[in-house]
Amino acid sequence: MKRLLDSIVENNKKWTREGNVASYIPELSKVDREHIGICVSTLDGEEYCSGNSELKFTIQSISKIITLMLAIIDNGKKYVFSRVGMEPTEAAFNSIINLEAKNPQKPINPMINAGAIATVSMIAGNDGKETFNRILKFTRKISGNPEININEAVYKSEKETGNRNRALAYFMKSTGVLKGDVEEILDVYFKQCSMEVTCGDLARIGSMLANDGVLPWNGQRVVPRDVARIVKTIMVTCGMYDASGEFAVHIGVPAKSGVGGGILACVTRRMGIGVVGPSLDEKGNSIAGMKVLEELSKEMDLSIF
Ligand code: GLN
Numbered sequence: 001m002k003r004l005l006d007s008i009v010e011n012n013k014k015w016t017r018e019g020n021v022a023s024y025i026p027e028l029s030k031v032d033r034e035h036i037g038i039c040v041s042t043l044d045g046e047e048y049c050s051g052n053s054e055l056k057f058t059i060q061s062i063s064k065i066i067t068l069m070l071a072i073i074d075n076g077k078k079y080v081f082s083r084v085g086m087e088p089t090e091a092a093f094n095s096i097i098n099l100e101a102k103n104p105q106k107p108i109n110p111m112i113n114a115g116a117i118a119t120v121s122m123i124a125g126n127d128g129k130e131t132f133n134r135i136l137k138f139t140r141k142i143s144g145n146p147e148i149n150i151n152e153a154v155y156k157s158e159k160e161t162g163n164r165n166r167a168l169a170y171f172m173k174s175t176g177v178l179k180g181d182v183e184e185i186l187d188v189y190f191k192q193c194s195m196e197v198t199c200g201d202l203a204r205i206g207s208m209l210a211n212d213g214v215l216p217w218n219g220q221r222v223v224p225r226d227v228a229r230i231v232k233t234i235m236v237t238c239g240m241y242d243a244s245g246e247f248a249v250h251i252g253v254p255a256k257s258g259v260g261g262g263i264l265a266c267v268t269r270r271m272g273i274g275v276v277g278p279s280l281d282e283k284g285n286s287i288a289g290m291k292v293l294e295e296l297s298k299e300m301d302l303s304i305f
Contacts, residue, residue, distance in 0.1 A: 001040065001046075001048045002048050002049075002050065004296075004299060004300075005038055005040065005048055005049070005050035005051075005296075006050045008038070008050070008292055008295045008296055008299070009036055009037070009038060009050045009051035009292065011295060012036065012288055012291040012292050012295065013036055013288070015036075015277065015279075015287050015288040015291045016033055016034050016035070016036050016277055016278075016279055016287075016288045017033075017279070018279060018281075018287045018288075019279040019280050019281050019282075019287045020033075020279060020280060021033050021261070021278045021279055021280065022259040022260075022278075022280055022284070024161070024164075025154065025157050025158045025161060025162075025259070026157050026161060027151075027153050027154045027156075027157030027158075028058070028154065028157070028259065028260065028278075031057065031260075031261070031278045032278065033278050033279040035051075035052040035055050035261075035276060035277065035278055036051045036052060036275075036276070036277045036288045036289075036292065037049070037050070037051035037052035037053040037054075037055055037198075037199045037275065037276045037277075038050050038051055038053060038199055038273065038274070038275045038276075038292055038296070039053050039198070039199035039200040039202070039203040039273070039274045039275075040203055040271050040272070040273050040296075041200070041203035041204045041206065041207040041216070041271060041272045041273075041274075042207070042216075042270070042271045043207060043210060043211050043216045043269065043270065043271065044216070045216050045217045047200060047203065047204075049199060049200060052276065053198065053199045053200060053276075054198060055198065055199070055276055056151075056196045056197065056198055057196065057197065057198075057260040057261055057262055057276055057278065058151050058154045058193065058194050058195065058196055058197075058258070058260040059139075059192075059193065059194075059195045059196070059197045059202075059258055059260060059262060060193045060258030060259045060260040060262070061093065061111070061113075061116070061193065061256065061257060061258040061259065061284075062197075062202065062256045062257065062258040062260075062262055062263075062264050063116075063135075063139075063192040063193055063195060063258070064110060064111050064115075064116040064119070064256065065111075065231050065234075065235060065239075065256050065264070066135065066138060066139055066142070066192070066205075067110075067116065067119050067120045067123060067135060067192060068080075068110045068116075068119055068230075068231055068234065069138075069223050069227055069228075069231055070123050070134065070135060070138055071110075071119045071120070071122040071123050072227050072230065073223070073224070073227060074122065074123055074124045075122050077226070077227070077230060079122070080110075080119065080122060083106065083118060083122065083177065084106060084107050084109065084110050084115045084118050084119055085103070085106050085107065085108045085109050085115070086109055086110075086234060086237075086238075087108055087109055087237075087238075088108075088109065088237045088238045088242075088244055088245075089108045089109060089112060089238070089241075089242065090242050091108075091112070091242065092241065092242065092283065092284070093111075093112050093113055093241045093283075093284055094112070094113045094164050094165070094168070095112070096114070096164075096167060096168055096171060098114075099114050099168065099171055099172070099175075100171070104171075104175040104177075105175055105176065105177060106177065107172065107177065109234065109237075109238045110234065110238075111234060111235075111238040111239055111241065111256070112238070112241065113164075113165055113168055114168045114171075114172060116189065117165065117168060117169050117172065117178070117185060117186065117189050118172060118177050118178060120135075120185060120188050120189050120192065121178050121179065121180055121185045123135065123188075127184065128181075128184040128185070128187050128188045131188050132187075132188045132191045132192065135188070135191075135192050136148065136149075136150075136195065138222075139195060139205075141215075141222055142204075142205050142208050142215070142222050142223070143197065143201040143202075143204050143205050144204050144215065144217055145197075145200075145201050145204070148195055148196065148197060148201065149195070149196060150191055150194040150195050150196065151194050151195075151196045152194075154193075154194045155190055155191055155193075155194035158190045158193060158194065159186075159187065159190045162186065162190060165186060165189065165190075166182075166186060169182045169185060169186050170182055193258075197262065197274075198274070199262070199274035199275060199276050200274060201274065202262055202263075202264040202272070202273075202274025202275075203264075203271075203272045203273055203274035204217075204272060204274075205264060205272060205274075206264050206265055206266035206271070206272020206273055206274065207266070207271060207272030208222060208223065208228075208272065209223075209228050209231065209232055209254070209266040209268075209272065210266040210267055210268050210269060210270060210271055210272050211269075212225045212228050212229070212268070213225050213227065213228035231254075232254040232266065232268070233254070235254035235255055235256050235266075236248060236253075236254045236255075236304075239254060239255050239256040239257065240255060240256075240257055240283075240285055241257075241283055241284060241285070242283055243281075243283045243285055247285075247290065248305065250290075250294050250297075251265070251290070251293050251294050251297045251302075251303065252297060252302065252303025252304055252305045253265050253266065253267050253273075253293075253297065253302050253303065253304060254266055254304075255293070257284065257285045257286060257289070259280060259284050260276075260278065261276050261277050261278030261279065261280065261286045261289065262274065262275065262276045262286065262289070263275045263276075263285070263286055263289040263290065263293060265293055267302050267304070268304070270302070273293065273296070275288075275289040275292050275293060276289060277289040277292070
């Protein structure tokens with residue numbers, strides 16, 4: 001396995017030169033585009049890594065699956081999906097068009113920014129601080145890494161410049177989707193996106209999902225089976241935004257990307273996978289990360305279809 005990962009990383013290094021690192025969050029433009037890394041975490045607790053697998057990067061939108069799980073655990077699926085949809089969209093992750101044109105009362109799915117901001121507003125907590133602490137604690141637990149923390153510079157950078165997300169949130173406040181203090185909800189969202197992880201952290205979260213909500217390394221159930229199933233399904237249909245269809249054809253596993261360059265993937269009853277490659281395509285997905293996953297999927301026949 002290790003040899004296979006080494007050769008996949010080697011074969012796909014060239015892709016790190018394509019695309020661009022995210023620059024709309026100024027601090028993210030400082031990351032090194034040359035990096036490429038992968039970790040696979042199997043259900044029998046083995047971990048195999050290659051390339052820059054020790055690299056820390058911000059989780060960004062991959063956190064949306066974490067907050068979706070928490071929101072459903074706190075409120076039940078019926079309530080959550082009465083306030084956020086579950087349909088894929090052809091619009092970009094930070095687009096506002098569907099909110100106004102399709103349904104002002106309901107963002108289209110929890111993986112786009114509007115839907116994720118609505119989702120995080122449903123997570124229990126007396127204030128933003130408590131809500132974020134629950135998210136951080138849950139992330140540490142499902143990744144088996146008690147050291148996960150936020151990258152303060154990225155958090156501040158996004159908070160200062162996140163006016164698109166502010167626009168989405170205030171629009172949703174005006175239509176009644178968001179209840180509560182908009183700035184406080186946004187602050188939690190910016191913090192959840194700034195949590196710093198490695199490929200190994202993503203692979204272990206993926207292995208928990210692959211194991212239907214049970215941590216493979218200690219047998220502890222952390223997510224109800226039904227919630228794991230829902231999240232994986234939404235990852236297949238919406239996890240790679242408006243590239244989810246193409247990703248399903250070429251790779252064929254539930255996955256979630258973030259503009260930090262990470263992708264979390266999982267293969268039920270087999271493994272969790274974390275990859276990183278900071279250079280993105282125009283849809284905000286890691287180019288090298290997708291290429292690495294494509295080769296791994298072919299080599300190991302991972303597609304669920
Ligand atoms: N923090 C980023 C944003 O809200 C997350 C987007 C992403 O990773 N696609 O714009």
